[in-house]
Amino acid sequence: MVGEPTSDPETWLIVAECFGVQTPTFQGEGPSCGHPALFIRLSRCNLTCERCDTKYTWDWSHFDPRKESAKRSVTDLVAWAAPSPAELIVITGGEPLIQQRNLVALVRGLLAAGKRVEFETNGTIAPDPALLIDGVRFNVSPKLAIKPFVVV
Numbered sequence: 001m002v003g004e005p006t007s008d009p010e011t012w013l014i015v016a017e018c019f020g021v022q023t024p025t026f027q028g029e030g031p032s033c034g035h036p037a038l039f040i041r042l043s044r045c046n047l048t049c050e051r052c053d054t055k056y057t058w059d060w061s062h063f064d065p066r067k068e069s070a071k072r073s074v075t076d077l078v079a080w081a082a083p084s085p086a087e088l089i090v091i092t093g094g095e096p097l098i099q100q101r102n103l104v105a106l107v108r109g110l111l112a113a114g115k116r117v118e119f120e121t122n123g124t125i126a127p128d129p130a131l132l133i134d135g136v137r138f139n140v141s142p143k144l145a146i147k148p149f150v151v152v
């Protein structure tokens with residue numbers, strides 16, 4: 001169980017997009033497949049998979065990071081998600097665990113709002129122990145033929 005802390009107003013994340021509030025969306029991976037969900041897609045990845053379908057989160061030779069991403073506060077993200085009847089929040093990317101230090105506050109805020117959280121990760125970054133708690137699940141999709149990428 002997570003204790004008191006909710007969200008730190010000073011904490012922010014680099015976000016590519018959030019969706020699922022206005023148009024109902026469903027989780028497409030893992031044990032919650034088919035469940036209504038909101039998605040928070042974080043920008044940046046540590047890999048450069050050729051068949052990536054979210055290159056706008058990291059491929060700055062084809063996309064402009066100033067157009068494809070923005071800083072959003074944890075407070076803002078929790079306020080966006082909290083009123084939705086969807087219980088599940090999927091945090092994806094890119095590779096979301098690049099920003100895991102600031103994700104602890106987001107996860108605490110979402111759990112305090114009655115949500116549960118699933119991370120979609122490429123499995124190359126060990127999760128912070130603060131994220132290994134009830135209400136949080138990791139859907140790991142290992143990638144082959146990886147090329148490390150310098151994150152900017």
Ligand code: SF4
Pocket residue numbers: 045046047048049051052053054055093094095122143
């Ligand atoms: S790990 Fe995922 S987001 Fe990152 S480059 Fe590969 S497919 Fe794209």
